[in-house]
Amino acid sequence: AFPLQKEIHEKFLASLPFELTGAQQQVLEEIRHDMEGKYPMNRLLQGDVGCGKTVVALLAALLVVENGHQVAFMAPTEILAEQHHRSFSRMLQGSGRTVALLTAGVTGSPRRQVLSGLRGGTIPILIGTHALLEEEVLFKSLRLAVIDEQHRFGVAQRARLRAKGRRTDVLVMTATPIPRTLALTVYGDLDLSVIDAM
Numbered sequence: 201a202f203p204l205q206k207e208i209h210e211k212f213l214a215s216l217p218f219e220l221t222g223a224q225q226q227v228l229e230e231i232r233h234d235m236e237g238k239y240p241m242n243r244l245l246q247g248d249v250g251c252g253k254t255v256v257a258l259l260a261a262l263l264v265v266e267n268g269h270q271v272a273f274m275a276p277t278e279i280l281a282e283q284h285h286r287s288f289s290r291m292l293q294g295s296g297r298t299v300a301l302l303t304a305g306v307t308g309s310p311r312r313q314v315l316s317g318l319r320g321g322t323i324p325i326l327i328g329t330h331a332l333l334e335e336e337v338l339f340k341s342l343r344l345a346v347i348d349e350q351h352r353f354g355v356a357q358r359a360r361l362r363a364k365g366r367r368t369d370v371l372v373m374t375a376t377p378i379p380r381t382l383a384l385t386v387y388g389d390l391d392l393s394v395i396d397a398m
Contacts, residue, residue: 202235202343205266212262216255216291223397224252230393231260231371235344241369244350247395249375254287256395257346260371261288265297265324269343273327274361276352278303284348285327292325302328302337333360341365347372 213220220228227245234241247253261271273288275281285301292299300314300323317323321340326332330353342365347358350372362368372390 201238202263202267208266221397223395224256227393227395228256228259235263235369240367242390243371243393244390245371245373245393251395251398253373258288258291261325264344269341270339271325271344272332272342272361273346274332275329275348278305278329281327281329298323299325302326302331304331333357339364342368344369350374
């Protein structure tokens with residue numbers, strides 16, 4: 201369970217150049233309820249492009265980071281991973297929290313530094329592509345896996361990322377739900393949250 205660090209959370213919200221919509225706040229409460237419970241979360245976050253899924257995912261990530269654990273955020277392409285890395289870094293600027301990027305394009309010394317930081321726990325948030333699934337990517341304490349455009353990844357890939365932690369919470373996000381995803385929701389494998397306002 202991850203208790204909310206209210207003061208830190210409110211300070212971060214106050215630093216944002218916008219206020220959360222009612223829909224974002226509702227979804228965040230649903231995610232928090234899961235993460236404050238004793239069972240691992242397995243939730244689908246659905247919403248149109250531009251509705252604010254990313255900031256909700258970041259707020260969920262902060263809940264984990266403030267409790268001393270790590271977060272992995274997996275995107276299907278390098279361009280999308282780089283966009284998320286820039287967004288997270290900008291929103292966390294001045295907070296002292298490190299956001300690292302790991303894709304096939306990160307090689308040599310920068311790659312070794314990221315891998316070392318993950319093992320040592322000095323990198324709390326890692327954003328990347330399928331590169332996160334490689335055997336050499338080892339976390340000290342992964343407790344939240346966020347998967348963007350989840351339909352672009354297979355079941356085995358999502359399970360492999362989750363297995364890099366212990367009792368890892370999973371938040372999958374999509375702007376384009378497909379019948380298989382909806383079936384998973386109907387049959388109870390995933391809880392569903394919808395951001396229904398832009």
